Amino acid sequence: MTTTTDVDPLVARMRPFGTTIFAEMSALAVRTGAVNLGQGFPDTDGPPEMLAAAAEALRTGQNQYPPGPGIPALRAAVAAHQSRFWGLEYDPDGEIVVTAGATEAVAAAVLALCEPGDEVVCFEPYYDSYAASIALAGAVRRPVTLRPTDDGRYAFDPAALRAVFGPRTRLVLLNSPHNPTGKVFTPAELALVADLCREHDAYAVTDEVYEHLVYTDAESPHVPLATLPGMRERTLRISSAGKTFSCTGWKVGWASGPGALVSAVLRVKQFLTFVNASPLQPAVAVALALGDDYFDGFRADLQARRDQLVGGLTDAGFDVLATQGTYFVTADVTALGGRDGVDFCRSLPERCGVVAVPTQVFYDDVEAGRRLVRFAFCKRPEVLAEAVTRLRRLSAG
Numbered sequence: 001m002t003t004t005t006d007v008d009p010l011v012a013r014m015r016p017f018g019t020t021i022f023a024e025m026s027a028l029a030v031r032t033g034a035v036n037l038g039q040g041f042p043d044t045d046g047p048p049e050m051l052a053a054a055a056e057a058l059r060t061g062q063n064q065y066p067p068g069p070g071i072p073a074l075r076a077a078v079a080a081h082q083s084r085f086w087g088l089e090y091d092p093d094g095e096i097v098v099t100a101g102a103t104e105a106v107a108a109a110v111l112a113l114c115e116p117g118d119e120v121v122c123f124e125p126y127y128d129s130y131a132a133s134i135a136l137a138g139a140v141r142r143p144v145t146l147r148p149t150d151d152g153r154y155a156f157d158p159a160a161l162r163a164v165f166g167p168r169t170r171l172v173l174l175n176s177p178h179n180p181t182g183k184v185f186t187p188a189e190l191a192l193v194a195d196l197c198r199e200h201d202a203y204a205v206t207d208e209v210y211e212h213l214v215y216t217d218a219e220s221p222h223v224p225l226a227t228l229p230g231m232r233e234r235t236l237r238i239s240s241a242g243k244t245f246s247c248t249g250w251k252v253g254w255a256s257g258p259g260a261l262v263s264a265v266l267r268v269k270q271f272l273t274f275v276n277a278s279p280l281q282p283a284v285a286v287a288l289a290l291g292d293d294y295f296d297g298f299r300a301d302l303q304a305r306r307d308q309l310v311g312g313l314t315d316a317g318f319d320v321l322a323t324q325g326t327y328f329v330t331a332d333v334t335a336l337g338g339r340d341g342v343d344f345c346r347s348l349p350e351r352c353g354v355v356a357v358p359t360q361v362f363y364d365d366v367e368a369g370r371r372l373v374r375f376a377f378c379k380r381p382e383v384l385a386e387a388v389t390r391l392r393r394l395s396a397g
């Protein structure tokens, strides 16, 4: 029995999770004055209609606890948005819950659905909160590795996916469009995931925060897993305002699914945060109802930034992998003499004044990601232009 202050008080299951790589790299960017393409947040504001609605809500007294599942106007807007873009119908009363970002929705889902020892299938590299949420639940992660292919994309071995499913599989955590790789799962890949979920009677929890960022040259459009046969009844579909409306600090997300799954999430959510962000909820409802011109313009804008950064990275000598969606592009550093992404990213600010993040920290199979690094392109064109100028120094010297 130790309660002294000289031992780490942190529970064992959280000890493998140190400070996130983003904190380390962002601190490095500040210290060195580097252009920070590490963390994935935009450096411009979202739609003015949304910001005005938030200010209005703040000024008109919408500052107390909202209803547990979220305000009716936001739940209605989330339902209408999914019907409009994906043909998915959810009842705003009982099939949608508003959360503190997609992060809370994922955590609450895993905590609500997994008994200790249950297995969660996910694809690595994974979003960093997944591993921590699975560990907090006492569940076990069963990653399947996405590997660069000869044509410069990422794919997984179908046999490897089959092999991680078993009698203890409780759910699949699927993120598409995928951070950090920029991969958009193809219809064939989704069909296999769906087949295995049905075969093993597993749930699917889908993280679709980049649902509006699939570029026009992607192999396939975004297809929510819940639209596949037999999947709506076993899928909890998660998204959030942060990425789509450039307001990552707002932390307004939601989960949609059959009533039993949503109610399970709500039971956990009520004791994590209870409720969240009352004045921001009506503003996100306004944003979700914006015209197609907003969503098309947003995607076209990010696609242009992607092309700008990919061009610069290629000129600088990086071996750039294709990115079909999200805010991110990954590159292999071998061609620039790099042998390890962590070492490469730690030295990059000094070498050329740019910050990136190594993606090996998002794999259990560290070797698979050893030489891969991620750059964010959700920045103003002039910031990307400066980054590209700086990156050229790598090939110059």
Ligand SMILES: *Cc1c(COP(=O)(O)O)cnc(C)c1O
Binding pocket: 100, 101, 102, 103, 104, 127, 175, 178, 179, 207, 209, 239, 240, 241, 242, 243, 248, 251, 252, 253
């Ligand atoms: C940014 C991001 C999130 C976090 O979303 P919040 O709404 O800010 O909690 C979740 N999943 C992925 C894949 C992300 O990139």
